[in-house]
Amino acid sequence: MPLRYTLQAECPETGARAGTIETDHGTIETPIFMPVGTAGSVKALSPRALTEDIGAQIILGNTYHLHLRPGREVLHELGGLHKFMSWDGPILTDSGGFQVFSLAELRKMSEEGVRFRNHLDGAYLHFTPENVIDTQRDIGSDIMMVLDECPPATVDIATARKSNELTVRWAKRAFEHYHNTTPHYGHHQALFPIVQGAVYPEVRRESADALLQLDAEGYAIGGLSVGETADVMYEIVEVVNEVLPHDRPRYLMGVGTPQNLIENVARGVDMFDCVMPTRNGRNGSLFTTEGLVNIKNKRWERSPEAIDPGLDLYASQNFSKAYLRHLIKSNEPLAMELASMQNVGFYLWLMREMRAAILEGRFPAFRAEWSERVAQKV
């Protein structure tokens, strides 16, 4: 069935909204955070831990990585990513574009697409608006993304406009190819275009306006959290969300800190993804209900305190700060499982709390209480 977005409640004072997105793999309650499962696995968290421990409702896979390993053919032969990784819930995949710009080498752009050497074995690859759809058909994600160009925050307005025009032309080609192809595994796959335009409100509006013509099932905002200040990010999100349709989900790509989540929910964003909770966890930076904890700090060496007394998770409640510090310092693999469970679990908890606050009409109070708190260092 097509993706169905239902708006359940809106905050009368801010742009925050609560809703549901129905997919063939289940219903997602928004606003939602999507844990990042780059190569078919959310770092150190089994599908069971994602579901039973932290309540993940949808995860994200990276087309660039999955294309390299295990590859399209293996995924197709084994029935797609859901089956491959034993995850029954919805999956969103990016287009691979962002990784081409951040990981690959000898990148060469053309009207046709982007040619590059991949970071694993150096072999040349060519991504086009059409073939990244084909790859995502093989992956079988519930929500696919178009190929876009993601310029740095520092480009001038002329370059931003030129880049966005390419992104829009690519989006049109992507949708044409999308409508000419069908899913392999029997479930519906939506396709989201991506609003670009760097830090220029004018170009962002042009981008959103042009993409509206595609009548997509949802819209993404890309090219943020790439070096601009938080205030600029918030301003751009406001500008774009004024243009995007009210009755479709809005996905802010690659954002961000817990404070970023609160502030962007306040501006009407429904979906987020970010590697920060898993990546920071590996380095001992914890997101907790008390604020940011650097667990490697000597002050935790003998601390019998639970990892996060305020969070009702297996990892948060059953192990001391001293123990997690010890595991990280000793390079024990369990450290990563506990840190990921805490950090991704905290992100999902924060989204559930925001959703409840919106539904109960008390989002402004929640935001006032938590926006600074989640950013303070313990």
Next chain:
Amino acid sequence: MPLRYTLQAECPETGARAGTIETDHGTIETPIFMPVGTAGSVKALSPRALTEDIGAQIILGNTYHLHLRPGREVLHELGGLHKFMSWDGPILTDSGGFQVFSLAELRKMSEEGVRFRNHLDGAYLHFTPENVIDTQRDIGSDIMMVLDECPPATVDIATARKSNELTVRWAKRAFEHYHNTTPHYGHHQALFPIVQGAVYPEVRRESADALLQLDAEGYAIGGLSVGETADVMYEIVEVVNEVLPHDRPRYLMGVGTPQNLIENVARGVDMFDCVMPTRNGRNGSLFTTEGLVNIKNKRWERSPEAIDPGLDLYASQNFSKAYLRHLIKSNEPLAMELASMQNVGFYLWLMREMRAAILEGRFPAFRAEWSERVAQKV
């Protein structure tokens, strides 16, 4: 309460025996395998996974590693290892002796003890029969081990005898110190001496005879699986178990492959530990009910087959061989969790199956069916 060993059944044809060991942290059903939790964590397995997924009943900690990190003082301050790592079941700790001989540098033996530079920061440490008991009191293990000297399998008989005599003198000092000290955390701690004597039956008998005078609650066999053939190992185990008391548990240290477990259970061993299931798992070598699987092999690239169709574990049943291969090749942390769950889970399953076979009087048939099967390459 003191350790209580109850012999429940003996195989009439072999030396295999089934029993229970009662400790203040619960009852262990023997024969048993103890997963190795070197630095206060069994590689990639949470205490919950150990209990709920694979049915671990007792785990092993390494005194050498725990002495270095987090250190005696931290462990003492935080109430011992059980509390520190959130494991409520029994714990056995080695004395650190084996690691001094395998990991440390600039080792200098004397009658007093062994002085060495540790492998982490190079600082000098001095282990004595007395101070390793003190450390294990701080750890709070349910079963402690004496400090011993573990010579290589290649020593001549004179050296083996001389070394064993030192081990016996150290064991006597250890027991004297043991009787003059008390547990810190309110639960009983047993102390096992270690039979040495390399590959010489005569020296092994002398060792076991001398240690019997200590009237210990259990006995360990050390210095095997250090380079000698399996047949020599089995012969030595037979020789030693003829001397060891019938009414105390027997622990064969650091052994071994699944076939080694079966063959040594057949010779009357009750307890085992080995890093093989966790270490091999990290490298993609799986122990399964079908035999040994090298999951990195290209032949599994597109295999939809479950990791181990014959084993009823989350990891074994819910993920394909192709997926685990992909995770290992992609260096995903989940690989280690799934491989450890499979391998350690298989070891524990094998022990439970042997125990059931002994209790039901069909151990010889079980041994005949499985001893070769667990060693064959799939």
